[in-house]
Amino acid sequence: MRKIKTIADLERVREQIISGQKKYATVISVCGGTGCHAYGCKKVREQFSRIIRKNGKGQKIKLQFTGCRGFCERGPIVTIQPQGIFYQKVQEKDVPLILAETIEKGKVLDHLLYEGKDLKTKVTAEKDIPFYQRQHRLVLGSNGLVDPTKIEDYLGIGGYRALARALLEMTPGQIIDEVKDSGLRGRGGAGFPTGKKWESCRNSTGDLKYVICNCDEGDPGAYMDRSLLEGNPHSVLEGMIIGAWAIGAQEGFIYVRHEYPLACKNAGTAIIQARKVGLLGHDILGSGFDFDVEIAKGGGAFVCGESTALIASIEGKIGEPKSKQIHTISQGLWGKPTNINNVETWANVPLIIRQGSQWFSSIGTEKSKGTKIFSLVGRVKNTGLVEVPMGITLKEIIFGIGGGPKDGKAIKAVQTGGPSGGCIPASLFDLPVDYDSLTHAGSMMGSGGMIVLDEGTCMVDVAKYFVHFLREESCGKCLPCREGLKRMGEILNEITGGRGNAESLFLLEELATVVADTSLCGLGKTAPNPVLSALKYFRPEFEDHIDRKRCPAGVCTSLIHYSIAEESCVGCGACKKICPAQAIAGKKKQSHRIIPELCSQCGSCRDVCKMNAVWVQ
Numbered sequence: 001m002r003k004i005k006t007i008a009d010l011e012r013v014r015e016q017i018i019s020g021q022k023k024y025a026t027v028i029s030v031c032g033g034t035g036c037h038a039y040g041c042k043k044v045r046e047q048f049s050r051i052i053r054k055n056g057k058g059q060k061i062k063l064q065f066t067g068c069r070g071f072c073e074r075g076p077i078v079t080i081q082p083q084g085i086f087y088q089k090v091q092e093k094d095v096p097l098i099l100a101e102t103i104e105k106g107k108v109l110d111h112l113l114y115e116g117k118d119l120k121t122k123v124t125a126e127k128d129i130p131f132y133q134r135q136h137r138l139v140l141g142s143n144g145l146v147d148p149t150k151i152e153d154y155l156g157i158g159g160y161r162a163l164a165r166a167l168l169e170m171t172p173g174q175i176i177d178e179v180k181d182s183g184l185r186g187r188g189g190a191g192f193p194t195g196k197k198w199e200s201c202r203n204s205t206g207d208l209k210y211v212i213c214n215c216d217e218g219d220p221g222a223y224m225d226r227s228l229l230e231g232n233p234h235s236v237l238e239g240m241i242i243g244a245w246a247i248g249a250q251e252g253f254i255y256v257r258h259e260y261p262l263a264c265k266n267a268g269t270a271i272i273q274a275r276k277v278g279l280l281g282h283d284i285l286g287s288g289f290d291f292d293v294e295i296a297k298g299g300g301a302f303v304c305g306e307s308t309a310l311i312a313s314i315e316g317k318i319g320e321p322k323s324k325q326i327h328t329i330s331q332g333l334w335g336k337p338t339n340i341n342n343v344e345t346w347a348n349v350p351l352i353i354r355q356g357s358q359w360f361s362s363i364g365t366e367k368s369k370g371t372k373i374f375s376l377v378g379r380v381k382n383t384g385l386v387e388v389p390m391g392i393t394l395k396e397i398i399f400g401i402g403g404g405p406k407d408g409k410a411i412k413a414v415q416t417g418g419p420s421g422g423c424i425p426a427s428l429f430d431l432p433v434d435y436d437s438l439t440h441a442g443s444m445m446g447s448g449g450m451i452v453l454d455e456g457t458c459m460v461d462v463a464k465y466f467v468h469f470l471r472e473e474s475c476g477k478c479l480p481c482r483e484g485l486k487r488m489g490e491i492l493n494e495i496t497g498g499r500g501n502a503e504s505l506f507l508l509e510e511l512a513t514v515v516a517d518t519s520l521c522g523l524g525k526t527a528p529n530p531v532l533s534a535l536k537y538f539r540p541e542f543e544d545h546i547d548r549k550r551c552p553a554g555v556c557t558s559l560i561h562y563s564i565a566e567e568s569c570v571g572c573g574a575c576k577k578i579c580p581a582q583a584i585a586g587k588k589k590q591s592h593r594i595i596p597e598l599c600s601q602c603g604s605c606r607d608v609c610k611m612n613a614v615w616v617q
Contacts, residue, residue, distance in 0.1 A: 001152070003278035005286045007164045013277075017156040024062040026103055027081040029144060030090075031041065033227055034262055035066025035384070036075035040091070044076050046080065047095040061103065061447055064153075067143035067231015071131050072384040074114070079126065079144065086126040087352030089603040131382045133350070134400045136363070137263035138371050139347050140387045143231040148266040151273040154234040160279055160352035166242045167287040169271040170353075172202065175246040179349065181357035181359040183369030184247070188214055188305075188447045189420070190522075191368075191435040197339060201329040202247045203338035206361035209249040211240055212333070213339040215256040215263065216310060218302035219418030220469065222449035224373040225343035229256065230263040232347070233270035237293065239346035242353060243290045246340050253292040255310055257300045268295055302419075302473035305447075306521050307332075307340050320475045321521030342447065344373055364390030368434035372445070378414075378452035379406045388433070413537070417446030419473075420526035421465045422533030423459060442533040454543055459538040460545055460554035464492035464532040474523060483525030488531060495612055496556040500546040552617035555599035561617055564605075566591040568613035575614065 002140050004010050021027075030036075030045045048063050069077045074088035080102060087098065090112060092328065094214065101107040113122040126132055146153035154160070166175050180195030202208065213236060217225040229236055240252050254267050271293055274280035282290050296314045298304050304313045308322040311333050334340025348370060352360045361369045368390035374397065377383045381403030390399060394414055398404070405411050413423045422443030431437050435445050471485040491508045494500050512528035512535075519525045535542065544550050551559040564584075566573070571589040583599040586592030594605070606614040 001277050002147050002162075003276075005167060005278060007051035007285070010164050010285075011159060014158070014613075016156050016173050017152050021156065021510050022063070023060075025060045026083075027062045027064060027097075028103075029064040029066045029079045029081070031067075031069045031075060031077040031144070031150075032065040033072070033075075033143075034075060034223070035068060035227075037074030037262070039089075041073040041076035041091050041382055042080070044090055044095060045302070047092045048099070051096060059310065062142055065116075065149075066146060066148050067148050068140075068385060069144050070135075070137075070140060070387075071129070071382070072103065073382070074384075078112075084125045086124065086129065087115065088114055090105055108555055115183070123390070130403065131384070131386075134392070134396060135387050136200050136371050136389045137387045137404055138363075139228065139235070140231075140373060142383060143227070146232060146234075148231055148233055149269050151270070151277065156234070158354070159234055159350075160238055162615070163164075163238050163279065164285055166262045166287050166353050167245055168290060172246045172248065173241060175353065176202065178357045179246075179352060182350055182360040183357075184345065184352060184360065185368075185435065186341055187344035187348070187367065187372065187447065189417070189444065191445060194341060194345055197329060197341075198243060198247050200327075201249075201337050201339040204330045206337040208336050208616055209247055210246060210249070210333045210336060210338040211244045211249045211252045212310070212314070212338060213240055213252070213254040213346050214305065214307075214310060214340050214342045215254060215260065215295075216298050216304055217343075217447060218257070218300070218473070218527070219447060219449040221377045221451050222375045222418055222447055224375055224385060224448045225261050226260045228343050228347055228373070229254070230260070232266045232268045233263075235350060236343055237274055237280070239349035240293060241284065241291055242349050242506055243339065243341070243346065245289055246564065247337075248565050249339065250291060252291065253296045253314055254293060255296045255298055255304075255314060255335075257298045257304075264295060264297060271295070278579050281406050301475075302470075303475045303521070303523050306523060309338065309521070311338065318475075320477045321523070323495065323520065324538075326571040344448070363554060365432065367436055372448060374448045374450045376402050376452070377449050378450075379409065379411065379454040379457070380404065380452045388609060390434050391432045393432055394424065397433065397450070398429065402452065405454055409455070409456050410454045411452060412455050412457060413453045413459065415443075415451040415453060415462065416449065417423060417444035417529070417592075418449040420468050420523070421449070422529040422534070423453070423537065425537040442536055442580070443502070443529065456553055456555075458496075458551055458553040459497055459534045459541045459596045460492065460551075463531045463534040464489065467492060467527070470527045474527075478518075478520040478524060479519040480515050481520070481527065484519075484524075485510055485527055487511060488515070488528070490576035492531075495542065495545045496551070496555075497558045498545070498549045500542075502546070504534065504546060505539070505542055560601055561596060562599055562601065562603075562605060563615050564592050564614045565584050565615055568611050570611055570613075572610070574608045578604045578608050580604065 078087040078090045090483045115122040117209045185191040185192040220586045304319040310317040313319040373387045467489045476482045516528045569591040576584040583595045
């Protein structure tokens with residue numbers, strides 16, 4: 001592809017790409033996100049490629065390896081256009097059938113269609129699947145349309161048109177005003193207005209300025225930024241170039257944790273391709289604007305998601321936060337003005353410039369505009385990435401999109417905002433999902449993690465898990481976070497171990513408040529949120545552990561014991577076979593029993609018993 005120097009060049013290339021695509025009668029898209037890789041999508045794609053080449057039909061069929069489609073638990077996902085067919089859980093053995101029956105004969109294969117408990121019949125099209133019906137996929141939508149390693153695909157759907165408009169038709173001030181008018185707020189957690197941040201950075205004095213894309217996504221269960229960067233890296237890159245032009249930055253970095261190899265690889269490929277065609281580097285689109293980007297890999301420290309720790313990491317220093325008396329927008333990377341936004345924020349920018357601030361601000365609520373991507377995981381039927389308009393209720397996400405409880409157990413709560421967020425009880429599921437409502441409820445939006453918890457979850461154990469996670473991830477620089485989290489973890493260990501007393505909850509709550517008020521950075525200030533929200537909404541569970549030495553959810557091993565109901569046990573031996581402690585006795589086809597002194601309370605027997613004969617008390 002020749003270098004693109006003008007808008008005319010950009011449109012000419014786009015028309016050539018679209019014209020070239022018309023020769024294909026069919027487009028087969030295989031989801032190539034990390035989730036589908038875990039299910040074997042690479043082997044599925046290779047099987048498609050082998051058979052298509054062997055049969056000599058490559059001229060009629062375009063085989064595409066796309067980014068994450070969101071419905072991760074149903075992978076590998078394959079879509080066929082223009083027929084609009086959505087196949088799920090596709091295996092290598094299904095590929096010859098798809099080519100012979102669906103492509104050649106137009107026959108839909110029923111065993112590969114979606115059929116959830118929420119539907120009476122199987123559905124063919126993606127738009128008819130309940131998981132997708134309530135979504136508004138503005139940012140994620142293109143993931144299923146482009147091969148992230150081919151800039152041609154992105155240009156074919158209008159990619160870099162927003163950049164051309166920004167560089168050649170708008171001033172930096174106009175771009176900033178457009179972003180401010182859109183109401184876009186940072187999607188990384190704090191929710192600070194993006195346009196105001198850009199304006200402050202532009203007004204900062206400095207001969208050199210930087211922009212940074214933060215892809216240090218460390219929340220347990222969260223993978224929104226990873227999937228977006230690995231699935232559509234050019235959208236992020238285009239947003240960064242526009243932002244750099246508006247701010248007056250000359251250099252940029254994509255900071256991504258090394259545990260995201262596919263995101264690193266695809267982002268690196270996108271940078272090389274954009275440079276090659278003249279959309280990155282010197283004199284972009286003949287505008288006289290010079291800007292380049294490189295990838296900086298993080299070591300996987302959760303604290304490096306904090307802006308000053310991230311900057312220290314890029315500089316080759318220990319990833320420790322600094323005092324916020326001096327902001328990064330005035331003294332950031334190497335002491336220069338620096339603007340940091342997360343992956344999703346940057347990916348929204350081309351949409352705003354292309355379609356206008358009024359269009360974007362018409363979506364969402366008064367103070368929370370646009371859409372938000374969440375990783376919906378936990379005890380729901382449908383898990384994966386969901387993109388919804390701001391203001392949608394938790395109930396609509398969990399029951400409408402997620403399909404409700406997974407195993408028939410009632411849903412108890414949802415944990416939002418990662419380790420720095422809080423647990424919201426089912427009684428508040430009518431709460432709208434926006435920055436202010438979640439904060440008022442004692443949680444936060446965060447980067448978009450959403451973990452659904454059912455009645456089989458112990459809220460004390462959940463609080464303990466997040467405190468221990470944050471203690472391990474703390475940089476240890478300030479005493480309140482370092483020692484406070486350690487002592488909070490000890491108190492929670494005492495409670496779940498049956499050693500809690502009347503003073504435990506008072507001390508835990510007081511300590512959590514001190515840690516929140518006196519810690520140096522955002523990690524320490526928000527670390528007590530899981531504990532404080534659990535105490536606020538689920539205090540009776542804590543009291544059960546302390547006063548009655550009982551775990552209502554049957555999770556805390558020191559407070560429970562297992563038994564087998566004689567009248568329900570059929571003597572199948574499944575529990576005896578799986579027990580790691582050899583604590584189950586009984587002959588085949590006769591009722592079994594658990595030997596208390598040998599039982600390790602692992603729960604394996606309960607998990608495998610099909611007769612529900614294992615009881616926990």
